[in-house]
Amino acid sequence: xxxxxxxxxxxxxxxxxxxxxxxxxxxxxxxxxxxxxxxxxxxxxxxxxxxxxxxxxxxxxxxxxxxxxxxxxxxxxxxxxxxxxxxxxxxxxxxxxxxxxxxxxxxxxxxxxxxxxxxxxxxxxxxxxxxxxxxxxxxxxxxxxxxxxxxxxxxxxxxxxxxxxxxxxxxxxxxxxxxxxxxxxxxxxxxxxxxxxxxxxxxxxxxxxxxxxxxxxxxxxxxxxxxxxxxxxxxxxxxxxxxxxxxxxxxxxxxxxxxxxxxxxxxxxxxxxxxxxxxxxxxxxxxxxxxxxxxxxxxxxxxxxxxxxxxxxxxxxxxxxxxxxxxxxxx
DNA sequence: CGAATTTGACCCGCGC
DNA sequence: GCGCGGGTCAAATTCG
Numbered sequence: 001x002x003x004x005x006x007x008x009x010x011x012x013x014x015x016x017x018x019x020x021x022x023x024x025x026x027x028x029x030x031x032x033x034x035x036x037x038x039x040x041x042x043x044x045x046x047x048x049x050x051x052x053x054x055x056x057x058x059x060x061x062x063x064x065x066x067x068x069x070x071x072x073x074x075x076x077x078x079x080x081x082x083x084x085x086x087x088x089x090x091x092x093x094x095x096x097x098x099x100x101x102x103x104x105x106x107x108x109x110x111x112x113x114x115x116x117x118x119x120x121x122x123x124x125x126x127x128x129x130x131x132x133x134x135x136x137x138x139x140x141x142x143x144x145x146x147x148x149x150x151x152x153x154x155x156x157x158x159x160x161x162x163x164x165x166x167x168x169x170x171x172x173x174x175x176x177x178x179x180x181x182x183x184x185x186x187x188x189x190x191x192x193x194x195x196x197x198x199x200x201x202x203x204x205x206x207x208x209x210x211x212x213x214x215x216x217x218x219x220x221x222x223x224x225x226x227x228x229x230x231x232x233x234x235x236x237x238x239x240x241x242x243x244x245x246x247x248x249x250x251x252x253x254x255x256x257x258x259x260x261x262x263x264x265x266x267x268x269x270x271x272x273x274x275x276x277x278x279x280x281x282x283x284x285x286x287x288x289x290x291x292x293x294x295x296x297x298x299x300x301x302x303x304x305x306x307x308x309x310x311x312x313x314x315x316x317x318x319x320x321x322x323x324x325x326x327x328x329x330x331x
Numbered sequence: 332c333g334a335a336t337t338t339g340a341c342c343c344g345c346g347c
Numbered sequence: 348g349c350g351c352g353g354g355t356c357a358a359a360t361t362c363g
Contacts, residue, residue: 181335197355
């Protein structure tokens with residue numbers, strides 16, 4: 001029942017979370033397909049008539065050298081990213097094993113009926129998946145809809161997310177990318193940790209609420225219960241869109257990040273930057289500034305790793321998926 | 332100074 | 348009907 005092999009866990013990670021950055025080992029290659037070296041030399045000749053004096057062989061040689069250098073650099077970067085990914089998978093495996101222990105320990109307690117309010121427990125019962133996946137969603141059954149139809153309209157979608165935080169982090173903040181406004185906090189009977197109540201900052205137009213409370217068993221795990229669905233775009237998507245727009249103005253590197261029910265998807269298409277710069281002028285500027293491109297890539301990677309939304313979304317997705325998988329294995 | 336957070340009071344459903 | 352407990356409100360407070 002338990003799957004402990006590393007390779008299996010790796011398969012999970014690959015199937016759950018699309019960690020592919022769509023990196024092209026040789027981005028110039030695609031560019032070369034579109035714009036042959038000679039053609040670009042010709043373009044350079046158009047831009048600089050004196051350049052023709054140097055002869056085609058020299059320019060091709062320089063171009064080849066630059067390409068090799070670029071290739072080496074991108075390969076090294078790709079290697080670095082691969083190493084980072086493997087480290088992340090190792091961390092994930094460690095986290096997963098921890099979670100397996102944790103879940104097996106309190107499995108009975110989770111399944112035993114708690115002294116919760118009827119409405120909440122019924123909602124949880126409706127949630128056939130027990131909301132173990134990161135951003136799981138559930139719809140209500142027909143039996144109870146007639147009884148509390150109005151309430152069900154409001155609480156049509158209830159999902160639960162488990163987010164592991166630092167043990168010394170006392171804040172009940174689950175950075176899921178959305179903006180929330182805290183409107184209350186209570187100490188509940190069945191959990192000594194306070195429960196925080198949040199409304200979407202787009203309220204009242206957006207009716208989504210969430211409750212965040214630390215897990216009884218593991219204080220470092222935050223349990224976020226979401227009620228309702230956002231009726232507006234994910235702020236990180238808007239952010240990514242604007243970021244991509246900004247990057248387009250400087251480097252034309254499309255970049256998008258999204259967190260959906262199927263997990264986070266980060267698309268960093270470095271190949272398109274070359275293709276979109278197919279005209280002569282940008283081709284010239286691109287050849288002149290490989291450092292600028294490297295800086296841009298590094299900046300984008302840095303902004304991604306530093307972005308709390310990204311890391312939180314990643315953490316939420318990983319923990320949620322782990323729980324989902326654990327739940328699947330139990331059934 | 333406006334926005335966000337805190338926190339005690341209040342509301343309401345449920346069980347006895 | 349009453350008490351309990353979860354959820355919400357809103358005034359006070361804090362923060363940027």
